[in-house]
Amino acid sequence: MEDEPLADLEATVATFTLDRLAPSLNPPVVAAVLDFEGGGRYQGELTDVDADSVAIGDRVEMTFRLISTVNGVRNYFWKARPKREG
Amino acid sequence: MSGVLSYGTYVPYYRLQRSAIAAALGTPSGKGSRAVASSDEDTTTMAVEAGRVAMRGLADGVAPGAVYFATADPAYLDKTNATAIHVALALPDDTAAYDMVGSVRSGVGALRAALDAKQPTLAVLSDLRTGLAGGNDERDGGDAAAAIVCGPGSDEAPVLAELVASASVTAEFMDRWRVPGARSSTVWEERFGGHAYAPLAEQALTDALKAADTTPDGLDHLIVTGPQARGVRAALAKSGARPEAVVDDLSATVGNTGTAHPGLLLSSVLDAAEPGALIALVVLADGADVLVFRATDALAQHRASPSVAQWIASGRDDLDYQRFLTWRESLVREGPRRPDPVSPAGPPRCVESSGSSGSSGAAAPSAAPATCRRHVSA
Amino acid sequence: MGSHGIRDRVAIVGMGCTPFGEHWDKSVDDLVIDSTTEALASAGVAVDDVDAFWLGTMGSGVSGLTLSRPLHLDYKPVSRLENMCATGSEAFRNACYAVASGAYDTVMAVGVEKLKDSGFSGLTMSPPPGDGTAVELTAPAMFSLLAPAYREKYGVDEQEMKDVLTRIAWKNHKNGALNPRAQFKREVSKEVICNSPLIAGQLGIFDCSGVSDGSAAAMIVRAEDAHEYTDKPIYVKALSFVAGPANGPIDPEYDYTSFEEVVRSSQDAYAQAGIEDPRAELALAEVHDCFTPTELVLMEDLGFAERGTAWKEVLAGTFDLDGELAVNPDGGLKSFGHPIGASGLRMLFECWLQLRHEAPAERQITNDKKLGLTHNLGGAPGECVSFVSVVGAEPSD
Known part of the structure; x- marks a missing residue:
């Protein structure tokens, strides 16, 4: 196992779900399994996305976001958003 | 020669049409829309996104010696917020990271500090502007970030816009303030602000243009920005600049992004400015600051991607007002019967961010994206 | 091994x-x-x-x-x-x-x-202190990841998949209606199941097991x-338990249509018990139907259906109480309820009743097969533990 930066690589949605039970200020939570170009997989959230339009094979890019804020503690990590600019 | 070496911006995806506020509250409608940070964004995350664009524009091997993070809406006090930006941008651990937080004026302050630095220095300006429901700040504000790497140029990192002159005037008066922890700012009567800012702007602009050995009509682009709209209008009216030189303040598409706005507007000019163009940035906040730049031949080859216009074009403007209020926690809604998510614990977070490769810090700028790892099977 | x-x-x-x-x-x-x-x-x-x-x-x-x-x-x-x-x-x-x-x-x-x-609502767990990077999806969300992946792999359209999942829930409720100890002792129509409020992905409230x-x-x-x-x-023929390497969420080879842990534990259990054709040899199977897509995928992982065919077998009624192999004749987690620590033993309790011919007459399986299987799963697709037991009414020859 070695570290490889993935934040600037694009990825493809392998499977996904809409979690309507998880607490969120912007429900539903859209979760996806992502396969990065060149290899590597990550299971995480999609953001800035139309929940009803997500499909297997969608292209996404990583974006730095808040996963949660509880008792003032901000949990920063990466999510993915649909590839849109350029 | 010192100036801008690279720049990048971030405008969040969602826009709230001002007519949506009017429709919900029965108030007179404003025009256009404002940019809205999503519920999973804050000034730190937006700063990272702008910083990623700016860092992409910088040649490999050029690392800023310091990061200055400016915002009027910091995620934390006491704890430095710039360190999260530093780690997310995978900067070397000998790059210093400092906050300049609390006031709108800290934005232009961070920019000036970066321009004064002897080595490449990243100024990240980010703000999230919200006021009381139905108020001017809610309607006219916007959320965005801008990141600008400044410093002396070099072969690998040429200057894109040279700092030609600067001037600053400081004044203490009460036209706008927010008590720490408060949700909204208090603003004195608008007419007072107009009265207070006009002479400060005139004095600073006159000093800067004199130092730049030019006149107002010699400016190709004039940016005047600040949280006091009447003061800005008065300064523009008295500037003597050609009307076509006045830069769009993005109020119709993004809103006034406060601390970030000087960086956002300067970036929007750099996105299109011709070589040799003379650009004046006037910031009216608790005084007046003026920075005069001249675009260089290198700019055309190093413009940011996405541009400000691309960010604006790629958003969606159908955010409903109830969702906006929910995101800002002005409207507290009942959630599912589920426990709160678990906060990260201090020590495990520390283990993770130091990287697991075991290499000593300085040569391993992989810490943050390392939290987003590629699995290499053994 | x-x-x-x-x-x-x-x-x-x-x-x-x-x-x-x-x-x-x-x-x-x-x-x-x-x-x-x-x-x-x-x-x-x-x-x-x-x-x-x-x-x-x-x-x-x-x-x-x-x-x-x-x-x-x-x-x-x-x-x-x-x-x-x-x-x-x-x-x-x-x-x-x-x-x-x-x-x-x-x-x-x-x-x-x-x-x-x-x-x-639903199951909650208290993880140990962590770095905050673990993805905290609810259990229905994690298991709902199976449905789009299965559809994509085997060319099942959205409505067909909804029908399959609905039929699994309908069948387990139908069985549970015959069980006085079940949490939900009533049949539920396919229309109600299929139109129940969505919880995660394609899964409605009736695709989820009972919190109990x-x-x-x-x-x-x-x-x-x-x-x-x-x-x-009731003789214990086989006990197999495996904990997977939990690398599904980071392994691009994992396709979210199978639980390798279940495949491994069932193969081990079949070897221990001397079973060659589980679908033909078992009188009943009590499986971990925490959510309806789980039961669908388990039919293939446990060797009850060929890969890519379980959805058709479900629709054909193969796993109904009067089908070729009764799956969850007591109503399963879906209808009997899922009090976590008790569920594995509850599955054995149904084998105990069925193989001793002591189940209520209306759900007593009447074929002459002597073996029952229980399957119990913990975790989520790609990162789970799996248990399979085989029990029988007679000692082996």
């Missing part, structure tokens, strides 16, 4: 199972007293004659004291186990091994969970001693 099994060396000679459901008027103590009292009576044993105990609970207590206190045990060994949703099976497995080893003569495996007292309170218990002795307790002992 050095998995030898303990085929026919131990037997179940008594079982107890409380009704599952909302036990607002009972404590954890009450539930374990109820299930163990029934199991002891069924074997004709006094509590003082039990040599050792294994208690499975995920979160309704810690340590052996959770059992020794309410049962007033006289300084007996009590182990408390946790293996996520396979906790009850894990208690049973370890109890069986203790007898097979010769360490004890008479032991009891007990499972209990009281989920309703949390006040939360309950307890179940089994008395285990050496096979040669079994007839001292009952004329109809």
